[in-house]
Structures are given as C-alpha cells and as structure tokens.
Amino acid sequence: MQEADPPPPEDRVPSLAFGGAPTIRDVARIADVSIGTASKALNAGGRLSQETRDKVLRVAREIGYRPNDLAQSLHRAKSRTIGIISNDSFGRFTFPIVEALEERLAEEGMAVFMCNATDDPARERQHLDQLLGKRIDALVVTARRADKRPPIGPRAHGLPVIYVFSRADDPEALSLLPDDEGGAMLAVAHLASLGRKCIAHVTGPEHFEAVRLRRKGYRSALAEAGLPEIEGFYLSGVWSEAWGREAAARLFSRSQTPDAIFCGNDQIARGASDTLREIGLAVPADVAIVGFDNWDVMVLAARPQLTSIDMNLKALGREAGDSVLEMIAGRKLSGVRRRPCSLVVRASSKP
Template sequence: MNELSDGLPPEAETLLQSTRTIRDVARRAGVSIGTASKALNASGRLSAETRARVLRVAGEIGYRPNDLAHSLHRARSMTVGILSNDSFGRFTFPIVEALERSLSDSGIAVFMCNATDDPERERRHIDQLLGKRIDGLVVTARRTDRRAPIEPAVGGVPVVYVFTHVERPDALCLLPDDQGGAQLAVRHLAALGRKRIAHVTGPERFEAVRLRASGYRAALAEFGLSARAGDYCPGRWSEAWGREAVRDLFSKRRGAPDAIFCGSDQIARGAVDA
C-alpha cells in the first residue's frame, strides 16, 4: 500500500489502480508530465536516475498506460483481427497461436471472432472489429475452398487470407499445397515398391479433395501405375469412413492394396483400426 490507497479494500484498490494517470506518476516522482512520459516511453534525453525513479513510482502505484490514448496519438491500435468460421478450431487454433507468437514481440494484440459460416454474423463481427480500429485482418477457415472477398466491407484495412482464398489478383492468400503434398506422399509409397496404392479421402465437394486426388493420380503416372477400379475412395471426413473403406478394399471381391494414402488424420485413424 502507499499514501494514495492506504486503508482501501482490495476491490477499491484495483479500481483505483485502473484509473491512475501519468499525472499521478509525475506528481509522486516530482517531475513534469513531459518528463514522466519520456521515462515511461523510453524516449527523450533523461538522466538514468530520473528515468529509474519514474519507472519505480509507476510500478508502486500500479500505473498502466492508456492504450486508447496512445492509439489515437500514433493512428494505430496495435491490434489485429482474426475472422474464422472454424467452429472446431482444428485449423484456426494453430494459426492463432502462431500469429500471437509473432505479433506479441511487436506489442500487437489479437482479437478473434468466429462467424460459424453465418454471413450475417460475419458482417457483425467485421463491424465490431472495425469499431476497434484494427490495423489488419486475418481471414481463416476450416477448409481451403474459395470464399467471397472481404475487402469491400473493410475499406483500406489490410487483409490476409489463411487456409482459404478469394478470386482477387491482388489478394494475399496462404494455402497448403494439397496437390503437391499428395504427390509427395504417393511418390514415397511408390518408391518403396508399392504397386497398388489406394486413396481413401473425404467428400469431393471440397477443393482440397479434388486437388489431392489429382496429385495422387499424377504421382501414380510418374511410376507407370494407375488406380484400379475401387482404389479411389471418396467419402466422409470420419474414422468410421476410414474403417468402412478399408474393409471394402480388403474384401474378397477384389485384390487388396499394398499401400493406402489417406486424405485426413481422422480417416487414417479409422483405416489403421481396420
């Protein structure tokens, strides 16, 4: 405790700390507001003793900078918005974690909103993020399929698309190489000497499924192989489909494959079980 808060209950002390200003710091440290500002912002020419005294006083009284005032002064909010429709978080959470890790070193915070494939909810989230004067927006999803561009709704705010993309020649879209990844996987299996490589994957309405199937067939052709009838198995994104497809592939009706390339971790787990 100090003379500004002696005898106050904890909840009042917390409220008082949240309202302390740079004037309180300057008065207690015995310096001008300008000097206190230089010390707190590590700017200007001050003696080491004065700077240390101001920082010590700020810590003692629980002073916190007014980020809103600072953002108005520098015309930057030091915040980035993330707009997602990945309600499961399987793909968005790693993206958010990487963004926070990269941006925090620059003092930039992240606001995340989940639109859950609801256009009206997405519009509300965009309005809320713009109301916070975000410096940029990251748009992500749980699938890489094309979506409507968001730029018309955000004015001049920079936008980056991650794990989704739009039909704009100037858009920055970061996507996995589904076709190339599939080719690498099938080349590996073929290089091991496998001759009948099956592909168990998800619904063909997903662009990633179509691209992986293209990579699968291209890699087979490189080794003089081809997918026989029934070796290509599109279905559902589920362990159950992985089990069902593998049981069918290994049924007595057809010769069993000697390798399986799966379109997702869930499908692969079901395939291994079967």
Template sequence: MLKAAVTIHDVAKAAGVSIGTVSKVLNNQGRFTEETRIRVRQSAESLRFQPNALAQSLHQKRSYTVGLVSRDSFGRFSLPLLEGIENALDPARMAVFVCKPTDDPVHERRHIESLMAKRVDGLIVTSRRTDKRPPVDLAGTSMPVVYAYAQPEGSEAVCVLPDDRGGGQLAGQHLLCLGRTALAHVTGPEHFTAVRERRQGFEEALREAGRSLDPDWYLSGPWSEAWGHEAVGRLLEHGPRFDAIFCGSDQIARGVADALRERGLRVPEDVALVGYDNWDIIAAATRPPLTTIDPCLETLGQQAASCLLAMIAGAEATVPRVIRHPCRLVVRQSCGGEALL
C-alpha cells in the same frame, strides 16, 4: 477501500519532471539526458504505472489489436492457427479478438463491423477448408486483411495456404520408397479443393515412379471413419490386392485401419497406411499409430500474422499474394519403416 490507479501525474511528481517529459520518455521520444530518462523510468516502475492504452492508441493511431474471423466452429483448424498467430503477434505486443460466425454471412458481417468499430489494426480470416469463399466486406476501407487456410473469390488478397498438392506427393513418395507397389487412395468429397490437390500430388508421385493410380483403387466419400471402414470393403472387391492406402484425412484412415484389422489384414505388414492432418487425438489412437501428413497449421498461422504485421507497417507491396506453406511427413508405425524423406 480500492486504491486509486497511479497516473502520469504521480510519475511526474515522483521524478521531479513535467507530465510532457514523462510521456516522451516512456514513448522513447524527445531529447533528454540519460539521468532524466533513468529517473523517469525508475519512478514509473516503482509506482507500477500502467500507461493508458486507449490514450496511446489514439496518439499513435494504432489499437495494437487484430481481429481473427473464423468459420471453423469446432476449432480443429482455427486453434492451431490461433496459437501460431499469437506467437507471431506477441513480440509486437498485439492482442487478438476471436470471432466465430460459422457459415452465416450476416453473422460474419456483424462481427466484422464490431471489429472495425474497435479500430483493430487488421484482420485474419480463416476457415475449416481451403475452398474459395466470398471476400470479407470492409465497407470501402483499406484495412489490411490476410486469409489463412482460406482464400477469397475474385480478389488479390493475401492468402496463406498449406501445400496440399505437395502433401499428397509426400505421401506417395514415402510409400513408394518403402517398396509398396500397389497403392490405393481413399479420400473425402471431390468438390473440396484439398481433395483434388492431394490426389494430384499423389498421382504425380506415382507418375515419377512410372506408375499410375488404378481407377478402381480411388474412392471418395464423406470425411468420416465410417466412410473409411466402408471403403475397405469396396477396395477388396477388386484385385489384385493393394499393399498401401493413402487416406485424405486421419479420420478416414482410422476407419480404414479398423476395417483392415477386422478382415485379417495386418497394418503395416500387409497394408501400409498414411493419413492426412496429423490430428494427434486420432493419429496417436489409431491401431497402429498413424503415419500422416502434417499441414503445419501453427507455422501457417505464424506466417499469416507476419504478413499482416508487414502490411500494417506499410510494406504490403513486399508481401506475396499467395503463399503455399510446405507440409511435412510425420512417421509413426502404420507404414513399418523409417522416414526416407
């Protein structure tokens, strides 16, 4: 037979106090002697009493839950973000409901309605790209919302984003510090905000060194290894020969590395290579292992959750509207030198 759950009545009887005293002691309320507090807590612990979470949430007007709405169906970006979010929420004893509506606005709306019906304390909205998207519809409520690796159109909402411009600058500075002088850039589709910002940062690093990006050595195309492979052939049609390539993603960089090797060009001896994303499964398997820019998604998730906690606590005025988190350079063998930054 199943054993009946321990109730607050059982704790009160074991401690020899009223139900109200147990409730107040366990919620750190009221004025009681230290002896009474110890007796109540010891009784609750010995009976393995678990407070009714629903009753507590109704009393405190908090559910101690957060909704995560992600359009990243593959989890490439949302999973590291989720790890950081949970790390930040765990000390506050808050749980996360995860919903993945992909790019279907109707599906997303249903998820948000479900989360609001569960009385979540706030929402974190994320995506697989940082381009602007329509803001979530909160049906006129004032629920706290933070966008992480996403940003809404025409809204003053709180956004936590990677500093892609700074990441592109890091890549350019590293290659220049290694003595490379002829730098190319192979990246993804230009309509992506991240593509434009990474290029801007890369060109800024070149300008600071008195150089510029040769238009023949800038190529944009799909986010794929196949595109990286194809781009090398296009680059080799132009001279003089480049000695470094900054790629807009690790997938593209892996295709570039394969194509260079097939054409007898050595990485890093002939061409130094830098990717973007620090996607371990790609970067570590590239031949040679890939130097890359890490957008620090786990830390970005922690920061987004910290902002949400502040907003839930009523300190929204102290939270910046847009936070750009610095990226970091991860050095492996594809550049042939030690990190100088």
C-alpha cells in the same frame, strides 16, 4: 526522546492510496518531472537521459500505473491490436495457426481479438464492425477449410487483410495455404519407396478444393514412380472414421486389392486401419497406411500409430504474423502462397 524514522531510500516510491487507478499525472508528480517528460519515457520516445527514463518507469511500475491503450492508439493512430475472424468453431485448424500468430505478434508488443463467425455472413459483418470499432491495425481471416470465399467486404477498405487457411476470391488479396498437392505427392512417394505397387486413395467430398488437389498429387506421384492408377482404387466419401471403415471394406472385397492406402485425412485412415485389423490384415506388413493432417488425437491413438502429412499450421501462422507486420508497415502483399507440408513417419508405414 524517540528517534525519528529514517527517510525512505531514494530508489523506493512511497506507498500512496489512490481514489482510482494511478494516472500519468501521478507518475509525473512522484517522479518530479513534467507530464510531457513522463509521457516520453513511458512511450519510449523523445530525447531523455537514461536516468530520467529509468526513474519514470520505476515510479510507474511501483504505483501500478497502466497506460490507457485506447488513448494511446488515438494518439499514435495505431492500436497495436489485430482482429481475427474464423468460422472454425471446432478449432482443429484455426487454433495452431492463431497460437503461432499470437506468439509472433506478442514479440512486437501486439495483441489479438478473435471472433467466431460460424459460417454466418450476418454474424461476420457484426464481428467486423465491432473489430473496426476497436481500431484494429489489421485483420486475419481463417477457416476450417481452404476453399475460396468472398472477400471480407468494403467496410475494411484500407485495412490490411490476410487470409490464412482460407482463400479470398480476389486476386489482390493475400492468401496463405498449405500445399495440398505437394503433401499428397510426399505421401504416395513414401509408399512407393517402400516397394508398394498397388496404392489406393480414400478421401473426402470432391467439392472441397483440398480433395481435388490431393487427388492430383496422388496421380502425379504414381506417374513419377511408374505405378498404374488402378480403376476402383480411388474412393471419395465423407471426412469420418465410418467412411474409412466402409471404404476399406469395399477395397478388400475386390479381386485385386491394394498393398497401401493414402487417406485424405487421419479420421479416414484410422477407420481404414480398424477394418484391416478386423479382416485379419496387418498394418503395415500387409497394407501400409498414410493419413493427412497429423492430428495428434487421431494418429497417436491409432493402433498402430499413423504416418501422416503435417500441414505445418504453426509455420503458416507465424508467416501470417510476419505478413501482418509487413502490411502494417506499408508493404503491399497479394496472391496465393502455398507452403510445404511435411511427412511424419510412424508405425503404419514403417518398412
């Protein structure tokens, strides 16, 4: 007589075929508990024995049950999702911020939806409506520049909103920004500490707030070091290597030339370095150079590699995550917070 197959072990859920995705009813039936008990176990709520909770979670895992996030969000009045609206289509500044923000929120079991508005107000409104339709718990607004912008609008009334690397023209809003002025002071103080006496500043368009703040830091650091601000040593143009090359050529066509250049971004710094090499000057022996942004693509590919100011965008993104969680919990946060930059020294300004 053929022996019967042994019964499945108690810790093993029988293989089942479902006509659709497994439901909480399937979990409850297989675990031999009520739907209410299954719900409490799956949502880490209620008063249950650890044995019952573990059993329900094991059954859910083995049959491939996934909770209905939308239904849970309606039940909790929270979706555990955050919306992000950006106009930084290139992603140079947004990506490090979003990466750190997402990592911080993931620690709390939260996810993000990101939309790109590309400086189009109509598209921004459309994205906002879509995000609100997903019942997001908070909104983060970021950009490719930190200039002031209109507030996100009345449709987000009551929703926590944080501006990161973007500044709302609203005293009640919370804006997290890098300290451009302080970063410039770090750069110029570093050059002065190397014994450089004639420090030029080549930067981008003056209608950017960051440009104005970095020039202010440049002037303050010169004054603190007891160095003169030499006429003609400040040049404002565009954010490009071509402008860096042109500006350096202008500076070295003068009778008085600089022994150091603080550049408003790394592209300008790399262009300036190219011109110095072409006219036979050595970096840093003849002229030291410091850039701004610490963009790997630029600073590491330059010859020599560029010293630069790092805006610590990942730290800014992580702080945004902390602030989002605080605001969701009910704390009111507002004002402009500027976070310190740091100096990364490389060959272009080594002693």
